[in-house]
Amino acid sequence: MAVIVSTLLLFLLLVLGSGVWVGLSLMGTGVTMVSLFRDIPIDKLLPQYFFNVLTTSELVALPLFVIMGEFLFRTRLSRSLFNGLAPWMGFLPGRLLHINIVGCSIFAAISGSSAATTQVVGRISLTELLRRGYSRDIAIGSLAGAGTLGFLIPPSTVMIIYGVLAEESVLRLFTAGFLPGILLAILFMGMIVLRTSLKPDMIPESERQLRNVSMAKRFAALKELAPAVFLILLVLGSMYGGIATPSEAAAVGVFGAILVSAVQGGLSFGAFRDIALSSMQTCSMIGLIIVGATVLGNVTSFLGIASHMADYVASLELSPFMLILALTCIYLVLGCFLEGFSMIVTTLPVVLPLVTAAGFDKVWFGVFLVIVVELAQITPPVGFNLFVIQGVTGDGIGYITRVTIPFVAVMLAFIAFLATFPEFVMWLPTLLFG
Template sequence: MSPAEITILMFGSFFILLMVGVPLAWTTAALGLFFTYFLWGVGNLNIIVLRIYDVMGSFSLVAIPLFVFMGNILQQSGIAEDLFHAIHVWLGRLKGGLAAATIVLCCILGAMIGTAGADITITGLICLPFMLQRGYDRKMALGAIASGGALGVLIPPSIMFIIYGVTTGQSIGKLFMGGIGPGLLFGGLYIVYILTKCHLNPTAGPPATEDERNMTFREKLGLTRSLLLPILLIIAVMGAIFFGVATPGEASGIGALGALVCAAVRKTLTWGNLKQSLFATMKTVGLIMWIVFGAMVFICTYTLAGGAEFVRESLTALPLGPWGILILMQLILLALGMVLDIIGITVLFAPMFVPVIKELGFDPLWFGVLFNLNLQIAYLSPPFGYSLFYLKGVAPSDVTMTELYKSALPFMLLQVIGMIICMLFPPVITWLPSVMIK
């Protein structure tokens, strides 16, 4: 059976099983096992076992549960609400200041939590009622939370960078550093859009109340103290990676310990919070790893059948030129993001795309961050934008999915603009990793 026929059968079966409702992890694992048995017999199933064992033995995977645990502890400690109020008192004088403060909060939470879903849920619970109560434009408020929360895909310690790094063999530390520039760029684009819109239409985002605007500098500084511990924790974790003091796996241990210290200082480190954080961590990590293992089984079988080489030869043979092929890959990722989970997209397609990128002469680190930029756009893409579903779960009951889709459109346009900037000016991504201390 030729690689082209294998590709049609495996991916055709893959999408059919997903459409009938089979979970992603079971779909990929079952297809991988079936086609291994069908092509080579029961004697070669041990190859699958060895591949999974090899992935499980990766020290870099230690970072996933520890960073998730760090985020859950900080979430339980109530830091997010204090952060929002502290940021708001400084930006409240501006028209649209609450929405701008929401974007800043999303950036900080992304650096503390590492997962977009938790970021969106927290900001949706804290910021959305506050903005709606102040008379903010609903679509702008919803879009700010959905897009700001999706920055968790880019801002380290993003779990997606860890999965991408383990899957493709790229440096996770450099991927972390490469995500900082685009994350700040995207956050800046969102804030500029919000402030410009509210300047042109002041009713879209009224400024803070007179009492809030008249707070003294000392009172504002007192509220800002809540920023100190989480900011120091972020600096410690990212600084340890940047200066070569610790690997991402080791830095995740620093983050987990630091989160416990933050909670203890705030007197929120209770057995109840610890138990809930551990349970949430196990639930999240279990979900991630089953998807990773299932996809590994699928991609291992597909690669052994010559599929990865077939994809590489097919793409490089297209009369599009290197940049045309790069853009085609991104269009494929955007289309997949409308229907697939981003973890599944990463584990399935990153190993197939990276060899092509290397052959075309592009920097694989640069492409790795671009890959995740596409995943961030996928988080907002209808019909299955995960950001929108997370936000729907915590939004008022009168918020419809149609309204959420419309709210995401201007921010998706900003994401595309930001991605084009990162493509045309690679140092936005590559400069910080290039000055890392090895």
């Protein structure tokens, strides 16, 4: 078995390192391993894998949420979020820096994408915060941390992928992400309060005094949040109101995004063409990776790798907490070389049997894995959110990584909390679904 595992890892690292697409790398590794170690007609099984995976009903929601995010990327939603939140954030310690956190939380509840959340909110909030004289370090660092909430707060594209691969209810996963997403956002805001209290000069002198904004003006500003609230109610309300499945709610969300784009003047023939092309490229890439991961996952089952790894970990007699600690360390290392989505599809076939054997619920592990993937989004050299922020600000990756470290520490502490109190994640889905 050691020879089989070593050959698999060596071949996979070789093809990934050579620049071959992730989906083709996973599929090629699976086909090669079967050819070397088993006499299985993999050429006849491949079409079946393609059909079974790509026709999964839960997967229909994924391209729809991608299209929805593309529409929203081309609207003035980010400007509306800033204008609507600014009068309400000004009385908090840290002042307008909290717009990064709250704005990302709201947009995360619409788009389901971490990169889209970071880019849409960052385009306006960073420009405005830096123009007003806020510390560049904490403005960029808080945006990098908060942008990852796009994967945790439902609807989440990563949770859809995990639900399909783990054969778990996507709606239960969405529900489980609510409370952790809200708490993590609050912890990010707490970090802003702590750092600005210790270093008041992070906030410009002109912003340190509490401005006397009347309640009338604050409530008047809420109209700027109307498009975002409309979309949240449309998507999440239709799901939890029992009106639509996650896939149907995604279709409703696309319709809402088109309406918002039309009202805000973001629709044109050129925009439709760009949205169609970008969505097609993204969905094709994701579909290929999912099929490749399915092939590799089935091959690991054929070869007995998953059961062997489960037996090996069981022989170590690790406590559940130590197992999660070990997996966290492994994923942190992987996150330096693979983007988060690839991490899930590459490791899930082997890791999921281990955590379920240790007594963890698949829904809980899905939330844990999403948070670890969020960490991968802000760890170099393949931290995708870091590249997004670099594109917005023009700063170097090293600098952006350094100012993000306090928010990485918050996420690590949060993972430890969830491992210690898993019932926090499971409370809401248990309450709603039993």
